[in-house]
Amino acid sequence: MAARLTGREALRLLPTLRADPLIAISELTRAHGDLVRVPLPRGNQLVLTSRPALVAHVLVSNQDNYRKARTYRPLTEVLGNGLLTNEGESWARQRRLVQPMFARRRIDAFAPAMVDAASTAMDRWAALGSGSVVDVADEMSALTLDVVGRALFSTELSGEASQMAPALETVLESFVKVVRHPLFMLVPDYHRWPTPSRLRARGAERHLRSVVDGLITSRRAGVAGSADADLLDALLSARDDDGNPLDEQQIRDELMTFLLAGHETTANALAWTLLLLSRHPDARDR
Structure with missing residues (x-):
């Protein structure tokens, strides 16, 4: 009971x-x-x-x-119907499409990209000089986003894409503020109210969509790919049960989902791990 x-x-x-x-x-x-x-x-x-x-x-x-709780609704504003927000049979079809990308041999193949991204980050820190202060949370966010770009999209997220980490942070901060606000449980469409945090998030969402659309356009044009098929290749070549390709919106939704879910939780875990290791030198030395 x-x-x-x-x-x-x-x-x-x-x-x-x-x-x-x-x-x-x-x-x-x-x-x-x-x-x-x-x-x-x-x-x-x-x-x-x-x-x-x-x-x-x-x-x-x-x-x-x-069914997923209504707290997921604000995320659909930026992620659409990706794996994180979708459900039911539609979700099951999407899962079947991307699951081969995360087979054991695929995960093993990600290792060089992870090592390269970590080496790049360490070189960046070394260039700062002794006594410099590093924001670990920001650095872990940048590192994991770099890994996502290299491993899943076979490209380094530079230029306009380098601002994706702060844009993703803005979106997540707005999401947390919305779902923790008392009005969220009282007003069905509160997450669409033009509050200051939501307006900032909408600007960040436009930036993210622009970057993702650029990744799709470049890959369709044969630019920035690799010899090995990655997640973007898998989505572009995927076919539904009737043999039709995924539409542009569905491809965008999945890419947005992996950019968000693929780096934010990992970045947080790494930042907290480094903090705990700094407080427990015996564990760090092991």
Whole structure:
């Protein structure tokens, strides 16, 4: 039986949930057990579980019964119907299309691109000189974006594309502000309101689409490719169940998805790893 919070308890929880969701969810689990219902505005509810059997039920054995939360809606403004935001049979078709790109032999082939990108970053840091200060978060973002460009698109993201990292950061900051705002749960289209952060994000989204369109145009013209097929080649040569090629919008959506999802979480993990290693020199030395 699930524990159920009262409306008053849920209201008291909201500030912590907005400020630090991980702490809020951990506190809920400690106080109420591994299955909790939290009432939300407009008749909605949040169900939290840390029970392995229920997690498997939702994510594996009965995943068709569950749809993505409305918190994904703001991401569709920039990612369209890519793998991260799409669902159902359409998602399954997209997954089948790109899955061969992530087979073991493909992942192994990414290693030289990763080493080259890391070497480039280390050379850049070495040129700064002793005593220079490096923003680790920014550097890890630039590094992982470089890896994505080399490994998935067979190109170095320079020139206009070099501004993709700050543009992606602007989009993500806007997303977090939107989904944490109290009005998000009360107003269905709040994520489309022209708030200052959303206006900045729209400019960043235009920049990202321009870069992605440039990658597609260059590859169609036979520029900046490689001898080995990459993700962009796979998308351009893909055919649906009727033998038709993917339309330009679908290709763009998938590229945008991999640019965002392929670098942001990895960059964060690397930045936190470096911080933890700096605080635990014994682990760093190993």
